[in-house]
Amino acid sequence: MQNTRYLQRYSDADRINHWALVIFFFCAALSGLSMFHPALFFFSALFGGGTWSRILHPFAGVLAFLFFCGMYVRVARDNAWNPDDSVWVSRFRSLAAGHYDDVPPVGRFNAGQKIVFWWMAICLALLLITGFIFWRPYFAGYFSIGWVRLATVVHSLTAVGLILGIIVHIYAAIWVKGTTRAMTRGTVPESWARHHHPRWADQMTQQKR
Amino acid sequence: MSTLQSLDIAARSATTLPSPSVRHEAEVAKLIDVTSCIGCKACQVACMQWNDLRDVIGDNEGLYDNPRDLSPASWTVMRFSEVHTQPDRLEWLIRKDGCMHCEDPGCLKACPAPGAIVKYSNGIVDFISENCIGCGSCVTGCPFDIPRISKKDSKAYKCSLCSDRVAVGLEPACVKACPTGAIRFGTKEDMKEFAAERIVDLKERGYQQAGLYDPQGVGGTHVMYVLQHADQPQLYHGLPADPKISPLVALWKGVVKPLSVLAMIGAVAGAFFHYMKVGPIESDEDKAS
Numbered sequence: 001m002q003n004t005r006y007l008q009r010y011s012d013a014d015r016i017n018h019w020a021l022v023i024f025f026f027c028a029a030l031s032g033l034s035m036f037h038p039a040l041f042f043f044s045a046l047f048g049g050g051t052w053s054r055i056l057h058p059f060a061g062v063l064a065f066l067f068f069c070g071m072y073v074r075v076a077r078d079n080a081w082n083p084d085d086s087v088w089v090s091r092f093r094s095l096a097a098g099h100y101d102d103v104p105p106v107g108r109f110n111a112g113q114k115i116v117f118w119w120m121a122i123c124l125a126l127l128l129i130t131g132f133i134f135w136r137p138y139f140a141g142y143f144s145i146g147w148v149r150l151a152t153v154v155h156s157l158t159a160v161g162l163i164l165g166i167i168v169h170i171y172a173a174i175w176v177k178g179t180t181r182a183m184t185r186g187t188v189p190e191s192w193a194r195h196h197h198p199r200w201a202d203q204m205t206q207q208k209r
Numbered sequence: 210m211s212t213l214q215s216l217d218i219a220a221r222s223a224t225t226l227p228s229p230s231v232r233h234e235a236e237v238a239k240l241i242d243v244t245s246c247i248g249c250k251a252c253q254v255a256c257m258q259w260n261d262l263r264d265v266i267g268d269n270e271g272l273y274d275n276p277r278d279l280s281p282a283s284w285t286v287m288r289f290s291e292v293h294t295q296p297d298r299l300e301w302l303i304r305k306d307g308c309m310h311c312e313d314p315g316c317l318k319a320c321p322a323p324g325a326i327v328k329y330s331n332g333i334v335d336f337i338s339e340n341c342i343g344c345g346s347c348v349t350g351c352p353f354d355i356p357r358i359s360k361k362d363s364k365a366y367k368c369s370l371c372s373d374r375v376a377v378g379l380e381p382a383c384v385k386a387c388p389t390g391a392i393r394f395g396t397k398e399d400m401k402e403f404a405a406e407r408i409v410d411l412k413e414r415g416y417q418q419a420g421l422y423d424p425q426g427v428g429g430t431h432v433m434y435v436l437q438h439a440d441q442p443q444l445y446h447g448l449p450a451d452p453k454i455s456p457l458v459a460l461w462k463g464v465v466k467p468l469s470v471l472a473m474i475g476a477v478a479g480a481f482f483h484y485m486k487v488g489p490i491e492s493d494e495d496k497a498s
Contacts, residue, residue, distance in 0.1 A: 035321040035344060037470050038223040050322050050342035051363075098487045136345040137363060148349050153461040160469040164476050171480035177491045195492035 006187035007204045014074055015186055021067035025166070027060035032159055058135045065128045072121060078108040079118065085111035107199040116169050123162035130155040215376045217330040222320035234331045238397035239370060239381060240404055241305050242435040243445065244411060244419070246391040248273065248287055248303040255386030256285050259371060279306065281359035281366040285383060288446035294438060304434065304445040305383070305392070308355045308368040310334045312428030315454040316365075318462050319350025325365075332397065332431035333370045341365055350462075352427060352452040370431065397431065404435050411437055426453035 010018070031053040034043035044053040084104045088111035094102040103110075109117070133151035134140045140148060173180050178192045193201035218228035257263065264282040267275065273289040285307035294300050314334045317326040325340035326347060336347070336356070343363035347356040356365045371381035379385075380394040393403060404421045411419035420439025423429050434448075442448040 035342075037466055038225050038321075038323060039470065041223060041321070041323055050340075054342045054344045096483070096487070098490075100490055134345065134349065136343065136358060137360070140345055145349065145354065149455050149457040149461075152346075152349055153457045153465065156461055156465055156469070160465075160472060163473055167473070167476040167480060171483075174480075175484060175489055177489045192492050 005190040007190055007193050007201065008186060009182040009188050009193075010186050012186065014071075015183055017067055017070040017074065018183055021064055021071060024060050024064035024067060028057060028064050029159070029163055029166075031057040031060060033163075036156060036159075058131055061127060061131055065124050068120065068124050075109070075117065076121075079114045081111075081114060085114060088112070089115075105198040106196070107203070108197060110197070112168075112172065116165055116172075119165045120162060120169075123158050123165065126158045127155060127162065130158065216333075216372065218327050219330040219332075220314075220317055220328040221324050222317050222326040223323040228327070230330060232330070234329070236332045236397040237370075237375060237395065237431060238332065238400040239310075239384060239432045240393045240395075240400040240435065241432065242391045242393070242404075242407060243302065243304055244391075244407075244416070244435060244437045245389050246287075246303045246305065247389055248289065248301075249388060250275075250287055251386040251388055252305055252383035252392060253283070253285055253287065255382040256368070257283075259374070259382035260284065260369070279355065279357055279367075281357045281361070281364075284308070284366065284368040290444060290446045292444050294444070302438075302445050304448065306446065308334065308370070308432065309353050309424075309427075309452075310368075310370055310431035311352075312430065313454065315350035315352050315427070315458060316347035316356055317350075318454060319346040319458055321346055329372065331375065333372045333375060334431075335369050335372045336365055336367060338364050338366070350454065350458050352449065352454060397429075400433060404433065407435050411435075422448070424449075424452050426451050 027047075030043040031047050033040040034047075034050070034053050035041075035057070041050070044050045047053045047056050084106070088103045088106065091102045091104075092112070130151040132139050133143045134148045134155070143151070173183075176196065178188065179196070182188050190201060190205070193204070217230045217232045217234055219230065221228045262282040262284065264276050264280055267277055269275075270277060274286065276283045276286060279286050285305055288304045288306045290302045290304070292300055292302060310333055312332065314326070314328055316336075317328055317334060320326045321344060322340050322342045325337055325342065326334065327337060328334045341364040343358065343365070345358055345365070347365050348354075348358065356367045358365050371379070371383075374381060381392075384392045384394040393400060395403075401421065401423070408419045408421065416437040418440040419435070419437050422434040422436050422439060422442055434442075434445075436442060436445065438444055442450050
């Protein structure tokens with residue numbers, strides 16, 4: 001068996017940050033969903049009941065936001081949009097049908113990953129702002145009832161938007177074989193990188209040589 | 210208040226299935242005749258006594274309103290308004306404020322905790338404190354700014370219309386204590402009839418705009434007022450002229466809630482079947498192995 005060369009895709013700190021974010025996102029999402037629809041109230045059992053869900057939800061949310069800030073600092077630059085990304089998006093239909101070769105070569109992140117990243121950033125910022133407006137008992141008292149009502153409905157809609165984004169994020173990791181390894185182990189085989197992120201693979205190997 | 214087995218439940222917060230509802234109960238209402246209220250606060254005292262509530266002693270702010278506002282331990286408060294209804298005429302309007310027991314309660318609609326708010330089939334809207342999670346959504350939903358969250362236990366409180374007394378055939382404590390008969394209690398139908406007579410009376414005495422306050426924007430209420438200036442309810446310490454559940458709350462709890470759950474389930478199902486139809490994206494090596 002030939003020796004596989006591995007490229008470092010995420011550092012140890014990247015991965016720890018990401019998985020801490022995952023934990024707090026799920027705490028916030030499940031406790032939030034328990035207060036969103038009666039059919040999902042059973043999620044509150046995971047946190048010790050309805051009252052505990054209500055108490056813990058905002059803290060989990062703030063922690064998730066802070067860990068996202070950590071991710072932001074790490075990967076925002078590589079998520080900057082460039083013209084090729086627009087081409088990628090225009091050919092996404094063909095990609096989704098399984099024709100991988102129709103999209104232009106991508107760098108560290110493809111356009112789909114970038115859209116999900118910026119979508120998460122916008123949603124989390126909105127969730128943080130609106131969440132403070134009706135956080136009882138600490139902050140809701142500083143806002144008028146009109147603001148509380150607006151914040152509540154925007155918070156709900158944004159949360160659903162974020163959860164949909166996360167579903168896309170998780171599915172993409174299941175769909176594209178070999179990608180999960182990058183976030184669990186930190187490295188990917190060079191051949192995988194050449195296939196999925198050829199420009200990034202070039203950058204990485206040029207630096208090494 | 211805890212749930213009362215002897216009262217049927219017409220609506221229960223965050224609950225999708227029907228609650229016990231085989232009994233036949235007439236709709237009740239409390240009628241507050243503002244025009245015969247003398248502002249003695251006997252109703253406030255009776256409310257405190259029956260419900261074992263003792264609010265903290267506040268400060269004198271130069272107003273008759275005492276306590277200054279509704280609170281977790283003050284479920285009813287007399288609101289005193291000095292208004293010029295005509296340039297040379299000062300009127301002292303005294304309104305007993307508290308929960309209106311809406312037919313379509315915004316608090317119940319907004320509440321995410323199963324069974325924390327119920328509407329009995331007789332129309333009384335009651336907070337079941339043991340199920341309350343303290344989120345404050347009832348405050349967000351209420352068009353009358355009534356519920357108050359306790360700093361002691363983070364639970365919401367408001368007038369129960371003495372549901373425990375009504376369940377055993379008694380009138381609410383405030384009704385019992387009122388010395389002028391300004392507060393009455395009975396079936397909603399009887400109270401409307403009584404109000405109609407009183408309004409005729411008031412009109413004969415020169416109050417041409419006298420009328421009943423039973424706002425239809427919330428489906429009517431089980432606490433109604435006879436007002437001498439029914440055309441201007443806002444004179445009575447800002448009583449809303451046309452209260453409705455806020456469109457934002459209606460949007461949140463109406464369309465957004467079910468559609469969002471559908472969208473989330475749809476996204477997961479879509480992803481699952483996409484995988485089953487198209488299969489994964491593999492690099493050449495994966496395919497070979």
